[in-house]
Amino acid sequence: MLVLSRKKGESIIIQDHIEIKVLAVEGDTIKLGLVAPKHVDIFRKEIYLEIQEANRESASANPNGLAALLGQLKDIGTE
Known part of the structure; x- marks a missing residue:
């Protein structure tokens, strides 16, 4: 497992097509935004x-x- 640290507003890119962005950190909850091609099920x-x-x-x-x-x-x- 790859473990990465990110702060609010920072992103991770997976194979040029999928972006995972940290939108907010509220206590124990992290809100993530995901951008991926329509054919990728999430x-x-x-x-x-x-x-x-x-x-x-x-x-x-x-x-x-x-x-x-x-x-x-x-x-x-x-x-």
Whole structure:
């Protein structure tokens, strides 16, 4: 892990396209501003982990669901 110190108003640049700027420091809270290309997804870690868990649950909930759905679509197409 790279650890950097920054003060209010200072930035970090990642690979020419992503800028992380310290906007404010208020007690234990730091406000960051992020500038990145639109195709880069940015999530708070707790939200990212929730999304990953929901994806795992969806993938394992009904492994035959897609096959059944495709079968229904095939039946509709032959009517």
